[in-house]
Amino acid sequence: MTHHGSCRCGAVRAEAQTAPFWRSYCHCRDCRKQSGAPVMAFVGFREEDLRWTGAAPQTWRNGQVERAFCGQCGSQIAYRDRKLPGEVYLSLGFMDLPEAYPPTLHAFATRALPFLSIADDLPRYDGFSIER
Template identity: 75%
Template sequence: MSEPHAGSCRCGLISAEASRAPFWTSYCHCRDCRKQTGAPVMAFVGFRDEDLTWHGEPRSWRAGGVERRFCGYCGSQIGYSDDRLPGEIYLALGFMDEPERYPPALHAFEARRLPFLHIADDLPRYSGFSVER
């Protein structure tokens, strides 16, 4: 590992370090991600579970085969995993210590993008999921 890929919640109680670079970066415009983050769009980075070392124990909420993790102390969004994508975890870009290192490579659920949100880029745009489930 040449440079660490690390993240932490706002209070620092929960942190993680990846031994390899993320395999996925994306924006997501779906309603679930908006509700979870409280933002008009979510940006995230995908890692393999086996590549992450956790410090602290995130809390989680599970519904519909998706587990969303957060810090039980400060409430920071950490990320999510989907039962249909075993062995993968998608961390919120804001959880990463250096989010500028992980620019999103595409837009998922573009069809659900809020009409006032305009992100001027030439990234691929998917009307639904960007990762096959």
């Protein structure tokens, strides 16, 4: 199965032939600020498995984390963490079939907004959900 993603305007696109190794929600303040949403969801791929097509994403770095977005429509695309070399975490909304990638856990669950209720039995981590 080929996994496809694209920004809102279609200028930035990516595909992978291998399945993602990570799928998660993140409730941290940084992800909320970046996305403008009460929670963010990500799909993790190995950099070597992704092939970017179309326009190159624009990037912005803050500390260890680099965020990617479309320079034309502003869509959130991905993030990379210097402590996780070779890994790219695509925004679930970037995926062309987001329903195919249901999250499997919650990161920073103790920081979830009190009015947001996601009724599931997924594992919940107080901090990062992946070793850094």
